Amino acid sequence: MPSVKKNFYVTSPIYYVNDVPHIGHAYTSIACDTIARFKRLENQQVYFLTGTDEHGQKVEKSAHLRGKNPQEFCDEVSLKFRELTKTLGLSNDDFIRTTQDRHKIAAQKFWEILEKNGHIYKGTYEGWYAVRDEAFYAEEELIDGKAPTGAEVLWHKEESYFFRLSAFQDKLLALYEAAPDFILPQSRFNEILSFVKGGLKDLSISRTSFSWGVKVPQSEGHVMYVWLDALTNYLSALGFPNEDSDLYQNFWLNTSESPLHIVGKDIVRFHAVYWPAFLMAANLNIPHSIYAHGWWTNEGQKISKSVGNVIDPITELEWIKNFGLDHETASDYFKFFLMREVPFGNDGDYSRLNLISRINSELANNIGNLSQRSLSMIFKNCNGEISQQNNHVRAIAETFAEEYFKAMKSLSFDKAINAIIGFATQTNREFNDLAPWNLKKENKIDEMNRAIYNAAESVRIIAILLQPFTPNCANKILDLLNIDASARNFSALNQMLQNGHKINEPKAIFPRLESK
Ligand code: MSP
Numbered sequence: 466m467p468s469v470k471k472n473f474y475v476t477s478p479i480y481y482v483n484d485v486p487h488i489g490h491a492y493t494s495i496a497c498d499t500i501a502r503f504k505r506l507e508n509q510q511v512y513f514l515t516g517t518d519e520h521g522q523k524v525e526k527s528a529h530l531r532g533k534n535p536q537e538f539c540d541e542v543s544l545k546f547r548e549l550t551k552t553l554g555l556s557n558d559d560f561i562r563t564t565q566d567r568h569k570i571a572a573q574k575f576w577e578i579l580e581k582n583g584h585i586y587k588g589t590y591e592g593w594y595a596v597r598d599e600a601f602y603a604e605e606e607l608i609d610g611k612a613p614t615g616a617e618v619l620w621h622k623e624e625s626y627f628f629r630l631s632a633f634q635d636k637l638l639a640l641y642e643a644a645p646d647f648i649l650p651q652s653r654f655n656e657i658l659s660f661v662k663g664g665l666k667d668l669s670i671s672r673t674s675f676s677w678g679v680k681v682p683q684s685e686g687h688v689m690y691v692w693l694d695a696l697t698n699y700l701s702a703l704g705f706p707n708e709d710s711d712l713y714q715n716f717w718l719n720t721s722e723s724p725l726h727i728v729g730k731d732i733v734r735f736h737a738v739y740w741p742a743f744l745m746a747a748n749l750n751i752p753h754s755i756y757a758h759g760w761w762t763n764e765g766q767k768i769s770k771s772v773g774n775v776i777d778p779i780t781e782l783e784w785i786k787n788f789g790l791d792h793e794t795a796s797d798y799f800k801f802f803l804m805r806e807v808p809f810g811n812d813g814d815y816s817r818l819n820l821i822s823r824i825n826s827e828l829a830n831n832i833g834n835l836s837q838r839s840l841s842m843i844f845k846n847c848n849g850e851i852s853q854q855n856n857h858v859r860a861i862a863e864t865f866a867e868e869y870f871k872a873m874k875s876l877s878f879d880k881a882i883n884a885i886i887g888f889a890t891q892t893n894r895e896f897n898d899l900a901p902w903n904l905k906k907e908n909k910i911d912e913m914n915r916a917i918y919n920a921a922e923s924v925r926i927i928a929i930l931l932q933p934f935t936p937n938c939a940n941k942i943l944d945l946l947n948i949d950a951s952a953r954n955f956s957a958l959n960q961m962l963q964n965g966h967k968i969n970e971p972k973a974i975f976p977r978l979e980s981k
Contacts, residue, residue, distance in 0.1 A: 471507075471508070471509040471510065471721070472509065472510045472511075472512075472715045472716055472719055472720040472723070473501075473504045473509045473510065473511045473512070473716075473720060473722065473723045473725070474511075474512045474514070474703075474716035474717070474720055474723040474724040474725065475497050475500050475501050475504070475511065475512070475513050475514070475723060475724075475725045475727065476497065476513075476514045476515070476699050476724065476725070476726050476727065477493045477494045477496075477497045477514070477515040477516075477557075477727055478493060478518075478726075478727075478728050478729065478732060479515070479516040479517050479518040479561065479563065479695055479698050480515075480516075480517050480518060480546055481517075481518050481519075481521075481523060481524060482517050482518070482519050482524055482527075482538070482539050482542035482543050482546070483523050483524050483526075483527040483542075484527065484542070484770070485542065485545050485777070486545060486546050486549045486777075486778065487768070487775045487776055487777060487778070488761055488768070488775075488776035488777075488778055488781070488803075488815060489729065489760065489761060489768070490546070490549070490778075491549065491553060491778040491803070492758070492761060492803050493727055493728070493729060493758065494515050494549075494550065494553070494555055494557075495553065495555070495800050495803055495804065496727055496758060496803075496804070496809065496876075496878070497513055497515065497555075497557075497727050498513065498553075498555045498556055498557070498800075499800070499804055499878060499933045499934060500513075500725070500727070500876070500933075501513035501556050501557075502556060502932060502933040502936060503873055503933040505556075505954075506929075506932060506933065506953075506954045506955050507954070507955055508954060508955075508956060510715065511558075512558050512559075512703075512712065512715070512716045513555075513556060513557045513558050514557065514558065514559050514560075514561060514698075514699070514702045515546075515550060515555070515557045515559075515560060515561075516546075516559070516560050516561035516562055516563075516698060516702070517539070517542070517543040517546050517547075517560075517561075517562050517563070518563055518691070518695045518698070519539040519543060519562055519563045519564045520563055520564070520677055520678040520679060520688070520689075520691050520694050520695075521599050521677065521678060521691030521694075522596045522599065522672070522675055522677070522691075523596050523597060523599055523691075524538070524539065524677065525675055525677035526596065528677075535677050536564060539562070539564055543562050543564075546560075547560050549778065549779070552778075552779065552782065552796070553778070553782075553796055553799075553800065554793070554796050554936065554937065556936075559702050561698050561701065561702045563679070563694055563695060563698060567701055567702075568679075568697070568698060568701040568702075569679050570701075570706070571697055571700055571701030571705045571706055572679045572689060572693070572694050572697040572701065573679060573680070573681075573682050574705070574706040575693075575697045575700065575705075575706075575743070575747060576681060576682055576689060576693070577682055578747040578748075579628065579743065579746050579747055580682075582746055582747065582748070583629075584628055584629045584632070584746040585626050585627065585628055585629070585670070586626070586627055586629070587624070587625075587626055587627070588624075588625060588626075588627050589622065589623070589624055589625065590621060590622070590623055590624075590625040590627075590669040591620075591621070591622045592604075592620070592621065593607065593612075593618040593619070593620060593621070594618060594619055594620075594621045595612040595614070595616035595617065595618045595619075596616075596617075596619070597612075597614075597616035597617065598612055598614055598616045598731075599691045599692060600612070600692075600735075601668070601669060602618055603666070614731065621674070623672065623673045623674050624673050624686075624687075625669040625670070625671050625672065625673065625687075626669075626670050626671040626681065626684070626687065627667040627668060627669055627670065628667060628668045628670045628693075628742075628743070628746070629667055629746075630665045630666065630667050630668040630738075630739070630742055631664075631665050631666060631667050633665065633742040633745060633746070634661060634664065634665045636742070636745055637661050637665075637738060637741060637742060638658075638661060638662065640741060640745075640751065641654070641657070641658055641661070644753075646753070646754050647737070647741075647751075647752075647753075647754060647755065648733065648737045648754070648755050648757070649754055649755070649756045649757070649810070649876075650756070650757070650810040652810075653730065653733050653737075653755075653757045653810075656733070657733060657734065657737045657738060660734065660738065661738060665738070668690075668739065669690060670689065670690040670693045671684070671687040671688065671689055671690060672687070672688055672689075672690060673686050673687055673688075675688070676688060678690075678691060678694060679694045692735050692739060693739075693743065696735065696736070696739065696740045696743065699724065699726065699752075700713075700717065700749070703716055703717050705717075717749075717750055718750060720753070721753075722753055722754075723752070723753050723754075724752040724753055725752070725753060725754050725755075725756065726740075726752055726754070726755045726756070727756050727758065728755060728756070728757050728758075729757065729758055729759075729760065730757045730758065730759055730760065731760075732757075733755060733757045736755045737755045740752070740755075756809075756810075756876060757810065758809055758810055759807065759810060759811045759812035759813060760812050761776070761807075761812070761813055761814070761815045762812065762813070762814045762815070763775075763776055763814075763815055764814065764815070764816050765814055765816075776815055778799070781799055782795050782796060782799055784817070785798050785799060785820075785978070788976075788978045788979065788980070789976070790976060790978075793937035793938070794937065794938060794974075794975075794976065796937070797934075797935035797936065797937050797938045798820070798824050798828070798935075798978075799820075800934065800935065801823075801824070801828065801882075801934050801935050802819075802820045802823055802824065804878040804879070804882065804934055805823060805827070805878070805879055805882045805934075806819060806820075806823060806879070807879065808877065808879050808880075809876050809877060809878050809879070810876075820978075821978045824975075824977075824978050825977050825978055825979075827882075827886050828935070828938075828975040829975045829976060829977040829978070830977070831886060831889045831890060831893065832885075832886075832889045832924075832927060832931070832975060833973065833974055833975030833976070833977075834893070835889055835892055835893050835896065835920060835923070835924060835927075836924045836927075836928075836942055836945075836971075836974060836975075837971060837973050837974070838896065838920070839896065839917055839920035839921050839924055840921065840924070840945055840946070840968060840971035841971050842901060842902075842917050843917055843921060843968055843971075844968065844970055844971055846905060846913070846917075847914060847917065849967050849968050849969070849970070850965060850966070850967055850968075851918060851921060851962045851963065851964060851965065851966040851967075851968070852914045852918065852964050852965070853911060853914040853915040853917075853918045853964070854918060854961060854962065854963060854964045855915060855918065855919070857915075857919050858892075858919050858922045858923050858926070858961075859959075859961070861888070861891065861892075861923075862888065862923065862926045862958070865884045865885070865887055865888035865891075866884070866926070866930065866958065868880070868881075868883075868884035868887075869881045869884040869885060869930055872884060873933075878934070881930075882934060884930075885927055885930050885931055888923065888926070888927060889923070889927055892919070892920055892923040892924075892927075895916075895919065895920075896916060896919075896920045899912075899916040900916075901913040901916040901917050904916065918962065921946070921962060921968070922961060922962050924942060924946065925943070925946055925948060925962060926958060927942075928940075928942040928943045928946070928948075929943070929953060929954075929955065929957065929958055930958075932953065938974050938975060940953070941972075941974050942974050944969065945968060945969050945970075945971050945972065945974070946962075946968050946969075947966065947967060947968050947969050
């Protein structure tokens, strides 16, 4: 049997460029980055894709409002999203834009396959459309004359191509039944199941009343519906329609636990209903899972442009830096808070006070303090050299690591972090109980070295496990511990610190957030 290749494809949604990035965009991308880093530490071959969704009425309208030509406008705003990936230190392998030729070619080819397979027909669309959501709504879905999301709707009547979505109802239900992990978490699965059971109408997939989109092949005046265009990005980034491309082979075909599409709860329907139906119609592989996360509020209030409480991730980073932190530490703190504060999948509240107390209690006072105290003792009292190697930490670490890996498997980032914190708390407690500073006074040098060894070995394991969440600071700790770059992945968890191993001069890694 050929060994199963562990290739892992994780994607964020591609973001509309109608406006600059906000915390919601940063959040989805950070979650993908955390997963990508985790899988790489497991020695998987990872491809992490993000990018921008640049067509459609919403973007065209925003460009016009600013007196710009749509392409010029998209170039400007897309750049802001790309810069954000750099500012946050995200590890994406590619950044796709739907206005790139590689994408337009793929989207048109995808259309041609759907058409050739008999799933597209021409008709007239008449009904409600919400530009803000870029979505069609049935009369019975409206609440007080608005979309269920609160978006304004307009009545449209125009010539349109349709996708025979109604023909896929049973196939989708069979897919959901066969693959209960296809839509996660469970609450979203139930929501989609009842939506599909309620009956599917054919979907309008082209527009004729504006022109900012991918042209429908051989059909003057029609541009592709922006969601059909956008969803195809997951394929075009892999080299589709060239099915021989290595990326396509590795990350669409020969991958067992992916593709994994991380999305917000508002866009599950597009990913879990339309997307698999399109793919089935094109006879292409279906993604492994769609995971929907919740939404952030700002200090308890719904985030909205009209209220004026949109959270800008760059402003938040600057605010954290103003406590006297370098950029790398500040971005780790921001990412840590978002992954830690709210169970992934739930809604949560962003509050600066909560960020300060999380960081101070869990990173600064707990892990930071442990690493600073133990490494300083080695440096000052033991010539920077490890001794008294022993197995004491191993069993304890295994229990916490098991909890961590189990949590990561279900993307329960908060629980994974909790396991690390639990381990650090226990190590701190033991260190205090053994009080190596007293052992030194009592001249119990072997005992002192043993206590220090246990703390340092725990810090090594903690830093390895922290890498997906605080990659900069975790690696700084591993640098202080003088751990080789090749010994920082999960398979090195058991490579205990050896007697005679020299560490570097310790520096404080997780500073407290304190107003000066
Ligand atoms: N362009 C589409 C996605 C196409 S994917 C083929 C889109 N873009 S978006 O820019 O409007 O939204 C991107 C993501 O940001 C969504 O997953 C959405 O859930 C997320 N968020 C928007 N506001 C949010 C919060 N307040 N909190 C958390 N995430 C939020 O949809």
